[in-house]
Amino acid sequence: MTPTESRAMGARVIPSVVRPTYRAQHVLERNWIASGAFWKVMIAGFFEPVFYLLAIGVGLGAMIGDITLADGTSVPYAAFVAPGMLAASAMNAAVMESTFNVFFKFKYGRVYQAMLATPIGAGDIAVGEIGWSLFRGFVYSATFLAVMGVMGLTESWWAIGALLGTTLIGLAFGAVGMAAVTFMRSWQDFDLITFVTLPLFLFSATFYPIEVYPPWLQTVATFSPLYHGAELVRGFALGRFDPSMLTNALVLASMATVGAIIAVRRLGRLLLS
Amino acid sequence: MGEPLVEARNLTKRFGTFTAVDSVDFTIERGEVFGFLGPNGAGKSSTMRMIGATSPITEGQLKVFGLDPNADGREIRARLGVVPQEDMLDEELTVTDNLTIYGRYFSLPRSVIKPRVDELLEFAQLTEKRDAKVEALSGGMKRRLTIARALISNPELVILDEPTTGLDPQARHVLWDRLYRLKQRGATLIITTHYMDEAEQLCDRLVVMDGGRIAAEGSPAELIDRHATPEVLEVRLDVDDHAGREADFAGIGSRTEVLADRILLYVEHADEALQEVRAKGIIPAATVKRRAGLEDVFLHLTGRTLVD
Ligand SMILES: Nc1ncnc2c1ncn2[C@@H]1O[C@H](COP(=O)(O)OP(=O)(O)OP(=O)(O)O)[C@@H](O)[C@H]1O
Ligand SMILES: [Mg+2]
Numbered sequence: 001m002t003p004t005e006s007r008a009m010g011a012r013v014i015p016s017v018v019r020p021t022y023r024a025q026h027v028l029e030r031n032w033i034a035s036g037a038f039w040k041v042m043i044a045g046f047f048e049p050v051f052y053l054l055a056i057g058v059g060l061g062a063m064i065g066d067i068t069l070a071d072g073t074s075v076p077y078a079a080f081v082a083p084g085m086l087a088a089s090a091m092n093a094a095v096m097e098s099t100f101n102v103f104f105k106f107k108y109g110r111v112y113q114a115m116l117a118t119p120i121g122a123g124d125i126a127v128g129e130i131g132w133s134l135f136r137g138f139v140y141s142a143t144f145l146a147v148m149g150v151m152g153l154t155e156s157w158w159a160i161g162a163l164l165g166t167t168l169i170g171l172a173f174g175a176v177g178m179a180a181v182t183f184m185r186s187w188q189d190f191d192l193i194t195f196v197t198l199p200l201f202l203f204s205a206t207f208y209p210i211e212v213y214p215p216w217l218q219t220v221a222t223f224s225p226l227y228h229g230a231e232l233v234r235g236f237a238l239g240r241f242d243p244s245m246l247t248n249a250l251v252l253a254s255m256a257t258v259g260a261i262i263a264v265r266r267l268g269r270l271l272l273s
Numbered sequence: 274m275g276e277p278l279v280e281a282r283n284l285t286k287r288f289g290t291f292t293a294v295d296s297v298d299f300t301i302e303r304g305e306v307f308g309f310l311g312p313n314g315a316g317k318s319s320t321m322r323m324i325g326a327t328s329p330i331t332e333g334q335l336k337v338f339g340l341d342p343n344a345d346g347r348e349i350r351a352r353l354g355v356v357p358q359e360d361m362l363d364e365e366l367t368v369t370d371n372l373t374i375y376g377r378y379f380s381l382p383r384s385v386i387k388p389r390v391d392e393l394l395e396f397a398q399l400t401e402k403r404d405a406k407v408e409a410l411s412g413g414m415k416r417r418l419t420i421a422r423a424l425i426s427n428p429e430l431v432i433l434d435e436p437t438t439g440l441d442p443q444a445r446h447v448l449w450d451r452l453y454r455l456k457q458r459g460a461t462l463i464i465t466t467h468y469m470d471e472a473e474q475l476c477d478r479l480v481v482m483d484g485g486r487i488a489a490e491g492s493p494a495e496l497i498d499r500h501a502t503p504e505v506l507e508v509r510l511d512v513d514d515h516a517g518r519e520a521d522f523a524g525i526g527s528r529t530e531v532l533a534d535r536i537l538l539y540v541e542h543a544d545e546a547l548q549e550v551r552a553k554g555i556i557p558a559a560t561v562k563r564r565a566g567l568e569d570v571f572l573h574l575t576g577r578t579l580v581d
Contacts, residue, residue, distance in 0.1 A: 026377045033374060034365040114361040116327050118378035118426075119351040272329055273288070 023120050027128025028135070030111070046143050049089040053147070056207070057081050070211055075238060082153040083162060083234035084206035086144050090166035090233075091173050091197065091226050093140050097133035098177030099193055103184055112271055122268035130174045130260065137170035138163065148237070155239040165232035168252040172225055175259030182266035200226040225255050276339055278303045278430060278461050279324055283333035286319045286485075293319040295485035296333060301463065306456055308472045308479030309465040310567065312577060315482040317465040318358050321434050324463065325355050337430070351379060354428030356436050358465075360419045362407045368394070368418060369403045372425055379426040389425055396451060397421035398444075412439045420448065430461045437471060449474055469567040481571055488574040493567055500573045501565035502527055502539040506546045509535045509559040525549045530572050537572070539565070 057078035064077040105111040112125050141163055148154050177193075184190070204226035210218050221227050228248035235245045279301035286294035294316040301307045309317040322328035324337055326346035335342055337349045363371050372393055376386035394400045397417040402410060410418065416439050423431060433452075437445045445468075452475060456462060466472050472479055473493045480490045489496055506526070510518060515536050519529045526540035540546040543562035550557065571577070 023378075023380065026374070026380070029377055030363070030366075030374045033370050034363070110359070110361040111363055111365075113327075113357075114363065114375075115378060117325060117350060117353070117355040117357065118375065119347045119380070120378050121347060272327060 024124040024128035024131060026120060027115070027125055028132050030115075031128075031132045046140060049085050049140075049144050050147055052085050053078075053082055053151070053153075057085070057153070058151075067209065069209060069238075069240070071240065073240075078151070079153045079155070079238065080209075080234070081207060082148050082151075083237035084204075084230045086141060086148070086162065086166060086237070087169055087226060087230040087233040088201050088204075088206050089144060090137050090141050090169040091200065091229065093137045094133050094170040094173035095177045095193060095197055097136055098129065098174045099181045099184070099190065102129055102178060102181050103187075103190075106181070106270075112267075116271055122271050123264045125271075126178060126260065126264045126267050130171070130178055130263070133174040133177075134167065134170045137174070138167060141166035141170075145237075154237055158239045159237045161236035162233045165229060165236060165249075168232065168249055168256070169226070169229035172229075172252040172255040172259065175256045175263055177259075179259045179262035179266065182263065182270055200224050205230050225252060228252055275303065277301060277336075278338060279307075279463070280336045281320075281324075281333065282335075284320070284323065284330065284335050285332035286316070286323060286328065287331045292485055294323070297480075297482075297485075297487045299480055299487065299490065301461065303461055304456070304459060305477040306452070306462040306464065306475050308476035309463070309482055310467075310469075310472055310479055310571065311465075311482035311488075312575070314484075316485040317482055318434055320482070321432050321463065321465065325353060325432050326350050327355075351426075352429050354423035354426060354431040356420050356423045356431070356433040358434040358438075360415045362415055362418060362422070364406070364408045367404050367406055368399055368410070371407060371418060372422055375422045376425040381426065386425065389427075393421040393424060396424070398447070413441060413444055416440055417444065417448075424455075428460065430463070431455065433462065433464045435465055435467065437466065437468065445471070472567055479567075481567075481574055483575045483577075489570065496567060496570045497565050499570075501569040502541060503565060504540055504543040504546075505563050505565050505569060506538040506540055506543045506550070507535050507561040507563070508538065508550065508555075508557045510555075511558040521553065521555055522550065525553075528573070530569075537569070539569070 061077035061081070066074040067077050067080045068074045069080075112122075115125060116122065145154070145159065145162055149159065180193070203221060204224040205221065206226070210221050210227065213221060228251045232245050232248040232252070235241055277300045279299075281297060281299050283296045283298065284294060285292065285296050297316075297320065309320060311317050319328065323330055323335060323342065326337065326342035326349045330343055338352060340349050342349055363374065366374065369390060372390045373383070373386055376389065377383075391400075394403050397420065399414060399418060399421070402414065407415065407418070416436070420433070420436055423433075436452075437448055440448065449471070452462060452464075462475075464472075464475060476493060478490070478492050479496070481488045481496070489500065491499065508522075512518065515531050515533060517531075519531050519536055522529055522536065522538060525546055526538040528539040530537040530539075538546055538550075547560060547562065
């Protein structure tokens with residue numbers, strides 16, 4: 001098949017407006033300009049997890065003491081729970097950005113409709129918005145990690161690798177959140193999002209090791225993407241590596257891929273009537 | 274004359290089972306101002322959005338710059354400026370940022386955008402509001418900003434869907450002047466409007482749409498010539514309802530139209546017609562003598578007034 005033929009085929013399968021190109025950066029640029037009050041949001045996004053960290057990590061940690069990990073070694077509770085909170089905050093940031101903010105721009109701002117009258121396509125919008133949520137999430141996580149370092153909750157410089165984990169979490173939840181938002185009709189539907197993210201937050205080995213569950217519940221927990229995220233982030237933060245971290249990363253990457261494909265397709269169909 | 278800029282054959286748009294645009298044909302040449310007229314729901318905006326490559330074509334053929342919007346929408350949109358019926362401005366941004374980021378959507382470098390922004394602010398008479406947030410603008414200012422925004426990329430073809438709706442008379446006349454200058458510079462314009470004077474002033478050629486179909490096509494003068502008489506005598510009687518009263522005017526002029534509040538007589542000379550009316554012993558409550566316009570063309574073609 002010649003390039004022209006394959007391009008023509010592609011055109012028939014996916015209308016050109018939907019195919020992402022190299023223009024997603026303009027969507028990022030737009031968000032950057034619009035985020036005049038960006039740093040205020042940042043600060044809010046930063047303090048919330050720090051408060052949790054102080055209350056649960058330091059407060060509860062004083063009562064709980066050390067915690068024994070699967071490999072038999074033990075760490076202070078605060079050092080155990082901090083990566084869990086970091087992972088959860090990465091999830092929350094990505095979900096917020098890709099659902100609430102995108103829904104607002106979509107329904108009320110008509111920002112996307114205006115973009116689509118230009119060479120920007122629905123694919124660029126999806127990629128740009130996911131990229132933006134990734135960027136914000138990265139800034140949150142990096143700050144969070146720095147605080148952990150200052151509080152002595154990281155074991156080595158390997159902890160920086162935890163940002164790889166938070167980025168994958170952001171990608172997975174950003175893409176799926178974006179896909180989900182294309183199904184939302186009103187603000188009421190957003191209750192569903194909390195309905196999904198809250199149990200993920202509570203039961204994904206964020207506050208305690210998954211080994212406290214009976215085996216069947218452990219199996220259930222492995223279906224939680226945040227569990228994989230938390231494991232990945234914790235592995236780096238505590239400098240304890242395990243081959244299972246590859247699986248964790250793979251799960252998140254697959255989730256991101258599926259989410260992105262659905263988001264791009266649905267967004268294109270919704271915006272172009 | 275080269276290849277037409279826009280060419281539609283049996284162009285059809287359906288939303289579910291509802292047909293909004295029903296197999297229309299038209300051709301728009303480079304450099305002309307082409308109008309779409311029609312009452313609410315005629316299918317004007319739907320047609321415009323298909324030309325603008327933001328609404329997939331259901332059936333038929335459409336070529337814009339010789340390209341197929343379904344396959345090469347991005348290439349088409351890169352050469353277009355679009356003023357949608359609803360403003361769709363970025364309410365979170367300032368006036369200047371709205372223009373700038375729109376230029377960036379076309380991947381123009383900032384060095385190119387900057388002088389154009391100043392020029393367009395001047396054009397839209399918004400220089401004083403340049404740092405205001407869009408939500409703080411009046412309706413007419415938003416409209417002007419939307420028009421300015423569509424011109425940031427120096428488009429070859431500008432699509433304007435009711436550009437002057439919401440503008441005060443002075444701003445409308447300023448816009449007509451600007452659009453005329455745009456045309457002088459070689460741009461092609463496609464316009465929809467509900468204002469007959471606007472269409473007569475601006476359009477080289479236009480189509481009248483009704484119920485998704487094209488009812489007539491031609492220059493304003495041709496259409497008036499073909500579908501109306503040179504003059505019109507409007508007669509208001511001292512009655513509640515004018516329906517059924519047209520019989521009283523039998524033999525005067527070539528055609529009559531009855532509206533709720535008046536009767537229109539299509540005649541060669543309004544003065545003579547008025548004398549004939551008086552000769553019949555009819556005493557009108559009020560009369561208006563005027564030249565025929567596109568409003569009359571539309572009334573004749575569809576049996577309805579343009580503005581519902
Ligand atoms: N997205 C849509 N989904 C369903 N129906 C639509 C959609 N857009 C337009 N229509 C219908 O198509 C018909 C033509 O609409 P269109 O907006 O093209 O009319 P118009 O000529 O621009 O009217 P107006 O003068 O009011 O702007 C209308 O009956 C409208 O209800
Ligand atoms: Mg319309």
